[in-house]
Amino acid sequence: MSNNLTDLTVAEIRDGFRGGDFSAREVAEAFNANVAGAKALNAFIVETPEKALEAADAADKAKAAGEALGALAGVPIGMKDLFCTEGVQTTAASHMLEGFTPTYESTVSGKLWAAGAGMLGKLNLDQFAMGSSNETSYYGNVISPWRRGGGDNAALAPGGSSGGSSSAIAARLCPAATGTDTGGSIRQPAAFTGISGIKPTYGRCSRWGIVAFASSLDQAGPMARTVRDNAILLETMSGFDPRDSTSLDLAVPQWEANLTSDLKGKKVGIPKEYRPDGLNAEIAALWDRGIEWLKDAGAEVVEVSLPHTKYALPTYYIIAPAEASSNLARYDGVRYGQRDLPDGAGLQDMYAATRALGFGPEVKRRIMIGTYVLSAGFYDAYYTQAQKVRALIARDFEQAFEKCDLLLTPTAPSASFALGEKQADPLAMYLNDVFTVPASLAGLPAMAVPGGLDSQGLPLGLQIIGKALDEQTVLNAGLAIEERAGFNARPDKWW
Amino acid sequence: MSIDLQTVKKIASLSRISVTDAEAEAMVPELNNILGWVEQLGEVDVTGIEPMTAVIPNHQRLREDAVTDGDVRDKVLANAPQAEHGFFAVPKVIE
Amino acid sequence: MTESTYRIQGATGEWEVVIGLEVHAQVTSQAKLFSGAATAFGAEPNTQVSLVDAAMPGMLPVPNRECIRQAVRTGMAIDAQINKWSRFDRKNYFYADLPQGYQISQLYHPIVGEGQIEITLDEKNPDSSTKTIGIERIHVEQDAGKLMHDQHPTRSYVDLNRSGVALMEIVSKPDMRSPAEAGAYLSKLRTILRYVGSCDGNMDQGSMRADVNVSVRRPGEEFGTRTETKNVNSVRFVMAVVEHEASRQVDVLEAGGKVVQETRLYDPDRNETRSMRSKEDAHDYRYFPDPDLLPLELDDAFLEECRQSLPELPDAKRQRYEQALGLSAYNAATLTADADTARWFEALLAEGARIQKKSEGEVAKASANWLLSELYGALNRLGKSLEDSPVGPEEGAELLALVADGTISGTIAKQVFEIMLETGDRAPKIVEEKGLKQTSDTGAIEAAVAKVLADNGDKVEQYKAGKDALFGFFVGQTMKAMQGKANPQVVNELIKKALA
Structure with missing residues (x-):
């Protein structure tokens, strides 16, 4: 165990606090100090050191009194600023919601606080979770703590949209954080920063109180440095919520207790369509190592086909903007958020001015695309067709899972890139999600785990995709990779 | 299906996002680029395929008919840019 | 079924009016369609609003079983097809009374399909003709909030108490051909809803309101272009709208003009309809299935309960x-x-x-x-x-x-x-x-009869001479003498006997 409290994992903090190695307050103070000292990363929109201390003191008091402790007592975490938090500004990284203070707590954040976790702050993200590099936030870019080797000081993207979460965890500003994943927003930033993150099966985590991007795709999930930590957090975050019609009415499995890296009897599918011509050689090589690691853990490897893979991204870029164009219609300057009322403006003028002011360019672009694909005369050609192709993509997975128990793929087509590098070309940015989007469209659990560093010294991740509701196999395979990859690289502190 | 400046302006208006002429012009190639790319979906044979409705098999639950919420006017109005006499206020609407 | 003979006499000949009604009926329920806020009429502004109704970020809808049940029961009452699989769609448009920026409704897969209602033009007249009006569909949707325009010189005020209240939209086929038919249809529909208990039918509180689609044509020709007059809230007004709108359209056509397909508003004070140009902003509602909700699947037990509970x-x-x-x-x-x-x-x-x-x-x-x-x-x-x-x-x-x-x-x-x-x-x-009990004591009545006949000897003479109508007079006088308490049958018999 490290002497530095901020190097500890969630499991280590939990157990050390329970065992009396340190107090919860010491932990909270140590992370608060790291947060305060890392302004250069711009990972937080709002810092809430007092919340972290409050939860820590409550945990210390409960422990001293011999009371039962919550599953996350003594553990401070970061909260993506897409989760509504009662009394704490929630912006979705937009100007639109600047100053918006919810009078309610999202189901997932509420479960975490009820389990004893403390909030270090609200983490930056791509505006309304739309982006893959954290360059669309109204509150400025998040900077990855990683840098390329050889004295290249270019600021790198922490991935997106959960880039505040990934950057903060990699930089030891928090041991874990929440993320949300619509097309890869947990997995791609995790891969870019050398951490782990899991998007559970659609419906495991309640969407109630999470600012919506695309309802049929949005799923919350944890991000942390270890697979075990992800299992611990996911157990608390999951569970049936009668306030969310799409919530799954199922008991939450004991993922942590059932963790094992023994994959005997499991078949790993390798989808051939994920190895297109021109796949980055270092990523291809890592993928091959990953296959070997899973074999070493006892799994059998089979090749499978997911024939509609190439259509996943265009399908996603119809469905997600369509849903977003409607989900974001409520931001109109009437009941909350910004209002822009030019002189003499009528109601409809106020809407147009408010939304022009409150939304950033990428959000506007997606609303416009969504509006267009749903508009009269185009609905069937775009939206209905996309929902049919989506059904085919889901069927591909079902058929593949007749031959295997899980799939192993790369998480992203490249390592982290420099900020500004892809901003000019939205389409090039969208291609970042090529490996993560298919599982989102099919609602399947999928996880990113770090596999190693590339030749520039930047982390690369592997993705495990499981059958619906089979988070356990996903986590177990993640653990098998984690143990064999021995990934312990960390960014040198420059901030 | 390529879109022109007029269409961009119409979409912006439907989306209630005011755009300047310059902004609209810049959006024409950008949106065409994206739309041209998603149109490759047209080549997929979807004969006999039903559009997806629920990603994970699940059925719609129904609530019991009971008053369990409301009576929270302060919370409802707490973040309003303009609230007066218990109402949200907007520029006068002429119907 | 009889063909209507209602015609509008234009300068160039006869015209026939074609009418279809879209009736919005508030579903009787304690709570709203997708939230637990109350539905009662007349509460203080914004007090019956949940965070869901105000469309706060991250709020989600969960449907109310009773609202679904009432729509199904209503469908059964009009002998309609009940769709065991239906779905909610979003109708997207911006307005201050619509917090979500969309109304959750049902376009593609409504819960109730085709049905029918039989109307009688004169309910009280057994020989009056009857007619069957087709129902196209019933779907369930959210009501909007309310805007107040008269509270402030430059502002409108928004009250969301109605926002999210469940409505049934009951869409008729264009089967009506006269103001009387439209009125009879709306009355009959209201009667059925009140029987079923799915809507209280209070039109003055807005629980029921009709959008009136009217067009005119030469008898037997193709349908003409229709106008839609919104939110008409009484049977009388619906009839007035039809009458007024039909003659207005005839005037337009006979003057060589064209009827514009548009939304109109009825002004009961002036008894006229006028165009709502302010709302004529090119509508493109971009309907699509609401991704926050799953398809609604009704099982046999649910349907059976609905059927059993119908009065x-x-x-x-x-x-x-x-x-x-x-x-x-x-x-x-x-x-x-x-x-x-x-x-x-x-x-x-x-x-x-x-x-x-x-x-x-x-x-x-x-x-x-x-x-x-x-x-x-x-x-x-x-x-x-x-x-x-x-x-x-x-x-x-x-x-x-x-x-x-x-x-x-x-x-x-x-x-x-x-x-x-x-x-x-x-x-x-x-x-x-x-002491109002009537008596059948023949003795007392006989005495009274005897006295009446004795006192009215002249009338007895006339009766015997053939003036039968005087019988009633003797009965009345006897009853009067008995202070109304005599059994009328006994009185009759005794008078007959006495005069025989």
């Missing part, structure tokens, strides 16, 4: 009143036109049969006559409705039983009823206390 419906009830109870067509129609009246009548009937130990059929006619003439007359005088009648069905049945068993005469019953209305006392007590 006897107005058409069946009217038929039963005529055939099994032997009521006149007029009385049957009047008693069944409103669910509350029928309920009151049936309580009166049940109680009457119980007290008198007779079948309902045996007490039906007297009960119906008393309700429709005596009770209604009294209520009219008092300005009260059946609902707040000072005399209930039980008290009424007691009074009628006293007449039926000969304790009091019909004339005395009227007096007793007046006292009941004034004092709230019950009939047997009044009769007892005031």
Whole structure:
């Protein structure tokens, strides 16, 4: 165990606090100090050191009194600023919601606080979770703590949209954080920063109180440095919520207790369509190592086909903007958020001015695309067709899972890139999600785990995709990779 | 299906996002680029395929008919840019 | 089914009007369609609003079982196809009374499909013609909030109390051909909804309002271009809209113009419709399935419960009143036109049969006559409705039983009823206390008859000379002498005997 409290994992903090190695307050103070000292990363929109201390003191008091402790007592975490938090500004990284203070707590954040976790702050993200590099936030870019080797000081993207979460965890500003994943927003930033993150099966985590991007795709999930930590957090975050019609009415499995890296009897599918011509050689090589690691853990490897893979991204870029164009219609300057009322403006003028002011360019672009694909005369050609192709993509997975128990793929087509590098070309940015989007469209659990560093010294991740509701196999395979990859690289502190 | 400046302006208006002429012009190639790319979906044979409705098999639950919420006017109005006499206020609407 | 002969006489010939109605009926429920906020009418602004109704970020809809159930029951009541698989769609548009920026509705897969309603142009006239009006669909959707324009010189105020209240939109086929048919359809629909209990039908509180689609054409030709007049909130106004809008369209066409497909508004003060140009902003609602909700799948048990819970419906009830109870067509129609009246009548009937130990059929006619003439007359005088009648069905049945068993005469019953209305006392007590029991004591009556005949010797002469009408005079005088308490049958017999 490290002497530095901020190097500890969630499991280590939990157990050390329970065992009396340190107090919860010491932990909270140590992370608060790291947060305060890392302004250069711009990972937080709002810092809430007092919340972290409050939860820590409550945990210390409960422990001293011999009371039962919550599953996350003594553990401070970061909260993506897409989760509504009662009394704490929630912006979705937009100007639109600047100053918006919810009078309610999202189901997932509420479960975490009820389990004893403390909030270090609200983490930056791509505006309304739309982006893959954290360059669309109204509150400025998040900077990855990683840098390329050889004295290249270019600021790198922490991935997106959960880039505040990934950057903060990699930089030891928090041991874990929440993320949300619509097309890869947990997995791609995790891969870019050398951490782990899991998007559970659609419906495991309640969407109630999470600012919506695309309802049929949005799923919350944890991000942390270890697979075990992800299992611990996911157990608390999951569970049936009668306030969310799409919530799954199922008991939450004991993922942590059932963790094992023994994959005997499991078949790993390798989808051939994920190895297109021109796949980055270092990523291809890592993928091959990953296959070997899973074999070493006892799994059998089979090749499978997911024939509609190439259509996943265009399908996603119809469905997600369509849903977003409607989900974001409520931001109109009437009941909350910004209002822009030019002189003499009528109601409809106020809407147009408010939304022009409150939304950033990428959000506007997606609303416009969504509006267009749903508009009269185009609905069937775009939206209905996309929902049919989506059904085919889901069927591909079902058929593949007749031959295997899980799939192993790369998480992203490249390592982290420099900020500004892809901003000019939205389409090039969208291609970042090529490996993560298919599982989102099919609602399947999928996880990113770090596999190693590339030749520039930047982390690369592997993705495990499981059958619906089979988070356990996903986590177990993640653990098998984690143990064999021995990934312990960390960014040198420059901030 | 390529879109022109007029269409961009119409979409912006439907989306209630005011755009300047310059902004609209810049959006024409950008949106065409994206739309041209998603149109490759047209080549997929979807004969006999039903559009997806629920990603994970699940059925719609129904609530019991009971008053369990409301009576929270302060919370409802707490973040309003303009609230007066218990109402949200907007520029006068002429119907 | 008879063809309507309603025609508009234009300068260039005859025109026929074609009418379809889209009726928005508020579903009777405690809570809103997708939130747990209350639906009661008349609350302080924004007090019946949940965070879901205000469309706060991250809020999600969960449907109310009762609203779904009521829509299904309504569908069953109009003999419609019930869709076991339906779905909610979003209708996207921006307005200050629509917090989400979309209305959750059902476009592609409504919960209720085609059905029908039979209308009678003159319910009270048994020979009046009937017509079947097709129903296209019923779907469930959210109501919008309310804008107030008169509270501030430069601002409108938004009240979201109605936002999210469940509505059924009941869409007719364009099957109506006259103002009277449109009026009869709306009345009949209201009656059915009130019977089913799925909508209270309070049109003045906005619980029911109609969008009236009107077009005109030369008889037998293709449909013309229609206009839609929004939110018309009474049967009378619907008829006025049809009449006005049809003649306006005829004027436009005959002047060589074209009818513009548009949304119009009815101004009851001026009795005219006018174009709502302010809302004519190119509509493109971008409907798509609401991704926050799953398809609605109804199982057989749910449908069976809906069916079992349906009451006897107005058409069946009217038929039963005529055939099994032997009521006149007029009385049957009047008693069944409103669910509350029928309920009151049936309580009166049940109680009457119980007290008198007779079948309902045996007490039906007297009960119906008393309700429709005596009770209604009294209520009219008092300005009260059946609902707040000072005399209930039980008290009424007691009074009628006293007449039926000969304790009091019909004339005395009227007096007793007046006292009941004034004092709230019950009939047997009044009769007892005031000594109003009628007598069949032949001795006393014979004496009275003898005196009447003796006092009116001249009239007896005339009667015997053939002036039969004087018989009634002798009866009246005898009754008067007996202070109304003589059994009229006995009086009749004794007078006949005395004059024989």
